[in-house]
Amino acid sequence: MNSPKKTNKDGKKTSELTNKQNESIISEGDYLLLSVSYDGRNSKAVANLYDQKNIRKHYDNSGHLPYLISNLTTDEIQDRYPKVYKHEGFEKFEKVRLENLIVDKQIEMTKVIAKDPLSIGGKVNSIREVLRNNSWEDRIRYHNCYIFDKGLIPGLFYNEVNGNLVKKEFQIPEELKKQITNLFSAESDEFKNTLPKILELFFTPIPHIERLALDIEVEAPENRIPDPNEAQQPVICISFAATDGFKKVLILEREGIEEGEKIEGFNVEIQKFKEEKELLEEIFNIINNYAVTLTFNGDNFDLKYLYNRANKIFKIRKDEIPIFLGREIALLKKGIHVDLYKFFHNRAIQLSAFSNKYRRVSLDEVSKALLNSQKIELDKFISDLSYNELAYYCFHDSELTLDLTQFNNNLVMDLIILLMRISKLSMEDVTRQGISSWLKNLFYFEHRQRGYLIPNPEYILSIKGEAKSRAISKGKKYLGAIVIEPTPGVFFNVVVLDFASLYPSVIQRNNLSYETINCPHKECKTNILPNTKYWVCTRKTGLSALIIGLLKELRVKWFKLKAKDKSLSPEERNMYDVIQFALKVIVNAAYGVFGFANFPLYCPPVADATTAGGRFAIEQTIKKAKELNVEVLYGDTDSVFLYNPTKEQIDELIKWSSKELEIELDVEKNFRWVALSDRKKNYLGVYPNGAVDIKGLTGKKSHTPMFLQKLFFDLITILSEVEKKEDIEPVKEKIKKLVKNSLTKLKKKLYSLEDLAFRMVLTRSLEKYKKTTPQHVKAAKQLQDSTDIKIQAGDVIFFVKTRTSDGVKPIQLARLTDIDTKKYKQAIESTFDQVLDALGISFEELTGIRTLDFFMK
DNA sequence: AACTGTGGCCACCTCC
DNA sequence: GGAGGTGGCCACAGTT
Secondary structure, three states: OOOOOOOOOOOOOOOOOOOOOHHHHOOOOOEEEEEEEEEOOOOEEEEEEEOOOOEEEEEOOOOOOOEEEEOOOHHHHHHHOOHHHHOOOEEEEEEEEEEEOOOOEEEEEEEEEEOOHHHHOOOOOOHHHHHHHHEEOOOOOHHHHHHHHHOOOOOOEEEEEOOEEEEOOOOOOHHHHHHHHHHOOOOOHHHHHHHHHHHHHHHOOOOOOOEEEEEEEEOOHHHOOOOOOOOOOOEEEEEEEEOOOOEEEEEEOOOOOOOOOOOOOOOOOEEEEOOHHHHHHHHHHHHHOOOEEEEOOHHHHHHHHHHHHHHHHOOOOHHHOOEEEOOOOEEEOOOEEEEHHHHHHOHHHHHHHOOOOOOOOOHHHHHHHHHOOOOOOOOOOHHHOOHHHHHHHHHHHHHHHHHHHHHHHHHHHHHHHHHHHHHOOOHHHHHHOOHHHHHHHHHHHHHHHHOEOOOOHHHHHHHHOOOOOOOOOOOOOOOOOOEEOOOOEEEEEEEEEEEOOHHHHHHHHOOOOOOOEOOOOHHHHHOEOOOOOOEEOOOOOOHHHHHHHHHHHHHHHHHHHHHHOOOOOHHHHHHHHHHHHHHHHHHHHHHHHHOOOOOOOOOHHHHHHHHHHHHHHHHHHHHHHHHOOOEEEEEEOOEEEEEOOOHHHHHHHHHHHHHHHOOOEEEEEEEEEEEEOOOOOOEEEEOOOOOEEEEOOHHHOOOOOHHHHHHHHHHHHHHOOOOOHHHHHHHHHHHHHHHHHHHHHHHOOOOOHHHHOEEEEOOOOHHHOOOOOOHHHHHHHHHHHHOOOOOOOOOEEEEEEEOOOOOEEEOOOOOHHHEOHHHHHHHHHHHHHHHHOOOOOOHHHHHOOOOHHHHHO
16 A cells, blocks of 8 residues: 655755645745635634644634625615515625626626625525515525635635735746746737636645545444434444554454454554443544545545434534534534545546546445555455454555545645635535536636626526527437548548537637627627527627636646646646646536536526537538548547548648637547447547557447456457458457357356346436336346345346346346346347448358358358 | 337437 | 437237
């Protein structure tokens, strides 16, 4: 396991981006802003500052209070809604002038200020409920509201000056600043004015943050997972692993449990407790020592359990427990709790950042995918483990949890800090909330900073309406991307070009934002976007176009290039890579949120116009390619597959795109050869070095049985040896052998049930399948009926195909003799056919039955 | 009464 | 977020 201590601090030259060298960059009195919360007892916002070791609480000293905005005047409110100023939480009215972007006008509004957040909203008689449709900005969590108004940026450094928080400025080296500014000399003034504020987010060093990971084990009869709401069973073990090298296991002494053999290589200190209450108190002491505590599912289990165990069973007073429970969240009173389960569950993290490397979000799966390490497998129940075994098992989980934030040079921790800076969310929030929440917060922040009214979702919808295009698939709201009909066959020397960040580029170039699309100005109405029924503003830059454009440009023109720049040190490149990573996550999601109904700035016309711009770009590119006499074999959304183009043709196309479309087109891949069938989103490409790219093919899909995935992999290995056209024929023989072997194995029942199992996720609970009963649902039902296993939505069902009346059996109930060999033969056939038909080989020809050749000869 | 073929639809997984 | 592939379910019609 990795040593948690930071290494090599010496000898390396300091650069603008080297992080973690806290002592050389951060001076006494510098605090990193980790989060802002609301202290109900003092009725004040409080900033949680990290001072290299502990959390320092900074209470608001400006008298800032929660509020909402009303479109009514003070008199009108008093007249029509007297309950407002009679409300016990009402403080006062204030006049404000705000810019309503949708109508493009400054408007006089009333700030209704309250004594506490719940008086604004959250109760049945809150002021926002009283004011109903005359209330704005009333659904913003107060701690975020405070961040916006004070312009605080979580993840940056602050000093306390005369009791005020003052941001610490890190000077970006002049030379660097100049280089970057020069890149964007052609951009608008707004762009250039906003640039420095954004640069600060990325060039402020990211400090090392000391953190503690913990994991608890609870005595569980029959291996059932104990209910953390009741916390009936005793906590028998807890382990800690921290970045400062602290490692410890606390164990509850129980009757009949043996010491057990010492486990080799495991020498973490174990402390035993006779009384569980004392154990709990010691846990709380340790937690209080750290600014950041990490868990895997601590919100819903570990911390919740500890709290309820302490409070309900041992009657420890609430104020003596360092944990604070929300509905589905467990926070710490002194420090920050990061639940990595929630973080890794985030779809943007799973997809954009870790490109779907892990499928299910469990400590075991995520660790396997990212750390190449996994949980210790147990052959008995937790309650039956000896002390030594228990300590070893439990500690390993803490260590994995800690490692998930440490691997690859603290990638995850750095990513979290960067995402905090971009989204302006507290550490607790950014690690728990989804991408739409990040973007919401980012846009809200910018609205407040610029004096814009934050519009109500219904208001945007009432003015801008739904999308005007019709989607291809039913149930979808607007037309999406184009997928080009592939030309079937094998093609040598294929170059794939793709647009760098197509949708963000369209948003930027076409000035798309909820306020600019179908804007109120008469003269803009003729500025129709190609391929759409929308016009876009010519007077003003859209806020989302500006922000997304900036982030995208920085990523594409600076950070991405620097991450690949071999002249930089590995540490520096790594840092640049994390930054471009963070930007990618945010920028890629920007288009999707405008089409997501729960996003508060939901604006289907923006999403609609974005995909339309994408379609326009790819259509024009295909047209241009044809003009240049290059054959386009295939393309999907933002890519074109070019058949044997010359260097000149490629350059010409790239130049044309940059000039005419104003979107960067790049060479993404160079294939030695590509096999295309007539199916869209399915292909196989082989690189010059023999590496293979497989897309969409069944053999690679996660539900495909193991044996078939392996078989498919073998097929790919054989094919990757093909270098030229003549190589295809001899390869057939090899494939033939492969298939024959497998078929024999199948007939002789040499594959295990595990190998033969299909794996599918039950997306809903069993009762909810009304219209049809898919196979995995059938298997799940059998399982539930004949065993006491509870089956829930989200469970992965393992089933095999059988000759029984249902046609399937769950793996737990099946035997090898039940297997329907025919069905499996079919599965092999269809999987192989997807690749082979592109190569002009038929499956039947391979298996030697009824070949055309046989009849001919 | 038991099979076979068909089309519409559903569910899942993947691509970008 | 929409597009699109695969496989299965299900109702129905037309055989066998």
